[in-house]
Amino acid sequence: MRPAEAEARLARALARAGAGGEPSSDRELHEAPTPPVGPLRPAAVLLAVDLSNGPARLLLTRRAAHLRHHPGQIALPGGRTDPGEDAVTCALREASEEVGLPAGAAEVLGLLPAHETVTGFAVTPVLAVLRTGFVPRPQAGEVEEVFAIPLAHCADPGRYRLEGRIWQGRLRRYWVLPWGPHYVWGATARILRGLALGMQP
Template sequence: MKDDALERMRSALIRPPGATSDFDLNPETVLPEGRRLRPAGVLVPILLDDAGPRVILTKRSSALKHHPGQIAFPGGKQDKGDADATAAALREAREEIGLDPGNVEVLGAMPVHETVTGFRVTPVIGHVMRPFDPAPEAGEVEEVFEVPLAHVMGRGNFRIEARLWRGTLRRYYVVPFGPYYIWGATARILRGIAEVAGEP
């Protein structure tokens, strides 16, 4: 099971799909030409042990100004000191959840994902080689939790919902798990991975 999960990921990253966007389900949206997107990287950490393959996610602090309480991957904007989006993702994972970059085998990256907040996010797939004790960053991360990989790789577990955003109806993917409402960019990135490495 462990080897199969990693092999599926490696194979998927050889021929990944095209770039994704928070606007994928809203084809009527007209994006401005020449818009400037800020580069960012997020880590999709996959932990494999006797409990089975899982994805590590975070719940953002409810006190944050932006995206309070939302489910997210560890990650953030690419700083000047980061060599690339992968370096940014690994640095942010260390800062946000205490994951040592030396404990991560980078399997590759998915194509970029454009967010409604103006970021050009590179999802970096990483194999967490050894279990670790998460250390949530105070004030930013409320909780670190795990979701079975099979759940977020099952396309049948995703659904499409909608809400008003800036006066228009915006549709988006959700893939709930227990008390966790996984939606927006996080769900869209997971859906993209599921399309190439998951189960029908």
């Protein structure tokens, strides 16, 4: 997907989100939905679309295998918000820490509807473009790999599929987005699918 087309379609997704885009939830696919346990904790992730060199690509990370939470999973740069932080500040701070994104490198376009995770977070996706390339620096001990996948792949709803597994005695269903050796699933795939649906004509 060429940069000009990518920007136009990202703008379309943001316009649709601003015109009543509904928050999503990990639990919406479960056979027996359950209410959240306790108050949701705010978090944010950065959907950084690199327009600097050739077709548009989306930045992703693979978490370190030894981590206690979500080891080895594919994720967007991000994390929980610190006290007093807004979603944009949090997403940019986390991207700086996790992948070495330089200050001022991301042009923030806007926010997508929040996503509620089964682990109790309300995650706000922050959509941004990168017009200048940079050399990623994975955060030592936290991030195993930083890579980018074509935005055209992420933006095709037909690339996503539903899978499921038994978790805590119940069937839990979730979206997945395979790409080469990488297996994007769970909240990350659900957020990306929401973006893909918003980008459609």
